[in-house]
């Protein structure tokens with residue numbers, strides 16, 4: 001039996017612009033196992049949202065260039081929109097970035113939900129709304145909110161409602177894009193825990209949890225994939241990524257996180273020096289080389305391959321072995 005819900009192989013998704021291609025996803029490989037929460041992290045602009053959106057709906061100017069994304073045995077990159085529509089919501093669902101701003105201000109929540117599910121051929125009858133109410137109670141929302149307008153709900157309530165709506169058909173894979181970003185710390189924790197709770201209850205099969213917030217991922221993700229400028233830098237169990245990363249970019253990202261017991265009145269928070277490269281018409285080579293103190297000649301000539309160095313550990317760095325030997329790394 002295949003234990004993977006999603007297998008992505010050498011996937012390339014580029015934005016077509018008047019000045020050329022923005023190579024936002026440029027030959028990435030990864031998999032999501034059944035029952036797994038895969039965290040996806042990296043600096044702004046590294047391609048996290050492009051990946052999430054591109055898997056579910058390719059909208060111009062984003063173009064599929066090559067590669068595969070096999071969802072439960074089917075390469076979804078080859079599917080026509082009509083065929084893909086059958087999978088959306090049921091097999092693959094997404095909570096896009098800023099989803100909680102997408103509620104119509106003029107429709108009551110009940111009407112909003114009815115309109116969405118009707119588009120997917122579901123009758124929003126009493127049985128359907130009994131299930132909705134059951135799910136609302138799982139996320140501490142009262143059934144009475146169905147008669148509210150979205151402006152009457154707080155950000156945290158809207159995000160929990162979005163979570164319920166996106167998972168009503170028990171999708172095999174849920175893509176969550178920055179679902180905690182606009183929330184206060186306690187709502188963030190609640191929403192993040194909801195995702196693992198929904199997985200444990202088998203409401204969703206697996207999840208891809210996209211965020212720039214590694215501390216949230218450490219709480220909920222089984223494995224974390226670190227992206228850099230449209231490439232995969234490292235993939236490993238969450239514990240490894242946070243406590244003993246190997247890629248120089250992951251190391252820099254982790255060491256830029258605020259530390260416990262440090263007073264930042266006395267000490268400055270360290271960022272990563274430099275900025276990510278422009279992805280427009282970018283050529284070969286390691287895209288982190290401009291900011292990496294370990295970069296050598298090969299790094300500017302050849303794009304590092306994703307190398308499996310352990311059962312669950314993948315790294316794209318020509319020099320990771322030398323870096324490992326450096327005690328100051």
Ligand SMILES: Nc1ncnc2c1ncn2[C@@H]1O[C@H](COP(=O)(O)OP(=O)(O)OP(=O)(O)O)[C@@H](O)[C@H]1O
Pocket residue numbers: 015017022024042043044045046047048049050051061212279
């Ligand atoms: N419509 C577009 N046209 C051209 N380039 C785009 C478009 N949308 C995004 N990009 C570029 O694609 C790259 C990846 O962007 P993306 O939004 O996927 O990154 P991200 O990691 O999700 O960032 P953030 O954390 O800020 O949401 C960036 O270089 C971005 O400038």
